[in-house]
Amino acid sequence: MVLVPAESARARSMNETRDRILDVALDVLGDDPDAGMGDIAAAAGVVRRTVYGHFPSRLDLVRTLTERAVTEMTAVFAEANASRAEADATWVEFIARLWPVAHRYRVLLALRRGEYGEAIHGLLGPVDELLADLVKRGQDSGVFAQHLPADILSQLAYGVVFTIADSDRSNIPVGARAATITSLLILGVPETRAIALADDQP
Structure with a gap:
């Protein structure tokens, strides 16, 4: 018998x-x-003392949630980008992999607009840069529109995915397909191509 210290x-x-506190905090x-x-x-x-023992302030809790989100989303992006497919196909793969956990981190969008906005914005920087680089690659290859800078366009398309993930919890779920197609349309992908890419997902 082995005794655990x-x-x-x-x-x-x-x-x-x-x-457990972090999981519950997300909900x-x-x-x-x-x-x-x-x-x-x-x-x-x-x-409350237990929560404060792990997270001395609400900001510490939000920072930790954001760091966890960045780690998870960066890993998801790396998996989606591994094949170096066309930018629009890579975007679709990223959304498909992100969707199962998107609702968990949708709160960061709301918190980003509040008092912790600056802290969250700074922590989300690596994810923002990855998506901006992907959109820029798509703009350079002609599959994404160029009417906005890549960093702004990527945030618009990315944000709508979380918005739809949030509404998907309502009585009338919309779903990953709608999120994928809508984000592609924002990126300037023709509707027929957007639908075809979305429907290629298993």
């Missing part, structure tokens, strides 16, 4: 509690971006 078990328990803030630490603690089944 008490400190190791305690550290594991603390990490599990921290992860709570997704429903109400103005929710406080007490609301998150109650939903996680812990006392």
Whole structure:
């Protein structure tokens, strides 16, 4: 019989509690971006002191959520971009891979417009740059429109995916196909091509 050191078990328990708080925070803030630490603690089944023990302030919690999102979305983008397909096809692959978790991070768009906007904007920089580079590649190859700079166009197309992911939780779900086609249309892809690319997804 192998005995697990008490400190190791305690550290594991603390990490599990921290992860649970983060998971719950995404749901709570997704429903109400103005929710406080007490609301998150109650939903996680812990006392406020426990939440503050892991995250000294609400900003620390939001920063950690954003860092987690950046790590996950960067990995998703790398997988989608691995084939170096045409830019519009790469975009579709990215959205397809992102969609299952898009609703989890939609709250960042709302929080980005609030008091933590500057902090979130800075942390999301790597994802913003990856998408802007992809759109610029598409503009250079003629598959994306050039009426806006790549960084602005990419944010518009990216934002609509989260908007649709948010509405997908309503009584009338819209779905990944609609998000894909709409974002491609914003990027300037002809409707017939956008529909064909979306319908190629399994």
